[in-house]
Amino acid sequence: MWSSWFRSRHVRTAAALLVLLALIGAWIVHVQVRDRLKAGESRTGEYSLSSDFRSSSTFELPDGGLSVTVEVGEEATKYDDWSDRTRVRAPRGGRLVEVSWSPQSRQSDRTIGVTQRPSSLSLRSGGRTILLEGSIEQSDDTSSGETSKERLVAVPGDLADLEIVAGFAGRQQSVRVLTGKRELGDFATLYRPRSDLALQPVDVGPDNDRYVRGNGFRWELRPVVGQTSRRPYVEGLGWAAAGREWFVVQGSGYYSLLGSAAEWSSETATADYNATRVTTTVTANGTRPSRTVTPSRNQQDPSTDRVISDLTFSVVSGAPVTLSTVVDAPLTRDDRHGAETEAPKTATLHRTSVLAYPGVVDPRKAS
Known part of the structure; x- marks a missing residue:
């Protein structure tokens, strides 16, 4: 009788201990969910992935770039507050991919004002494309990291199938995560070596100062050529035609100090000349621009007589470009402070700037 009572008591004690341990375990880890995700499903939040592969890639885009890291x-x-825990597993025959991405702005390029169109980012694997974000806006300041986003995605197929796909204005480029092999498509020219982009033009124009010798004129009004870049896409014009690209000139026109377009002088007299009408003709390899944008007068420099336009030309991709800027203006003598009859009453200004930009590598032909 007593032995039976003791045995029963031991059983009850053991059961109570098991219940207590279960309660303690539930207090330490409130909830544990173990879920196998379906291909195409995704999760947000701070998941800790038991990863066996990691890589980073940067995509060049017409309006900046995208930095992408995958595990x-x-x-x-994922551990939540109060030690709640959620576990997820890869789909059968697939993998879990943790993706983080952030836009990378290029300040020097954005000043040209080519485009600010949003881009997209997707994963492609096992014949399926999974959109991560469809409208990624470029930021002027990505140093804080606030623009970075992250997502856990279940994909079909194995690592060798996995690709990251960046889209822009209806076109796509991709990179294979395992090998790093890229399909650049229409974005190829954005991947030129930086050494090519830094090449400076050669001044091959005529010596315009020749007008000073023999007739007494010094020309104050002169052609101006600003920053240039080569682009596969320009907002308003779209993608360049096959085998061509856009040659963008930011700041092309004429410039002179207010007050005179030219000065005439002799041993005994001087005279200033004003331009009554200025004509500027700009060509690239002999062709006119496809688009011209001229800021309004209140956006021009008020301390100068200056008219500057942003021009876009269609050129053969990677080919040398000869940029010619011709300024013509009829001049009249300024007699407001008394006429200098020794000086000609009228004159004609004709100045030419010719810059030769070297050819650059086209990655589509070099690969």
């Missing part, structure tokens, strides 16, 4: 694994865990 690939089989299982991920």
Whole structure:
């Protein structure tokens, strides 16, 4: 009788201990969910992925770039407040991919004002494309990291199938995560070596100071050529035609100090001349621009007589470009402070700037 009572008491004690341990375990880890995701499903939040592969890529885009990091694994865990825990597993025959991405702005390019169109980012694997974000806006300041986003995605197929796809204005480029092999498509010219982009033009124009010798004129009004870049896409014009690209000139026109377009002088007299009408003709390899944008007068420099336009030309991709800027203006003598009859009453200003930009590598032909 007593032995039976003791045995029963031991059983009750053991059961109570098991219940207590279960309660303690539930207090330490409130909830544990183990879920196998379906291909195409995604999760947000701070998941810790047991990864066996990691890689980073940067995509060049007409309005900036995208920095993307991926980690690939089989299982991920997220710890919430009060030690709640959620575990997710890869789909059968697939993988879990943790993706983080952020836009990379290029300040020097944005000043040209080519485009600010949003881009998109997707994963492609096992014949399926999974959109991560469809409208990524470029930021002027990505140093704080506030523009970075992250997502855990279940994809079909194995690591060798996995691609990251960046889209812009209806076109796509991709990179294979495992090998780093890229399909650049219409974005290829954005991947030129930086050494090519830094090449400076050669001044091959005539010596305009020749007008000073023999007739007494010094020309104050002169052609101006600003910053240039080569682009596959320009907002308002779209993608360049096959085998061509856009040659963008920011700041092309004429410039002179207010007050005179030219000065005439002799041993005994001087005279200033004003331009009654200025004509500027700009060509690239002999062709006129496809688009001209001229800021309003209140956007021009008020301390100068200056008219500057942003021009876009269609040129053969990677080919040398000869940029010619011709300024013509009829001049009249300024007699407001008394006429200098020794000086000619009228004159004609004709000045030419010719800059030769060297050819650059076209990655589509070099690969």
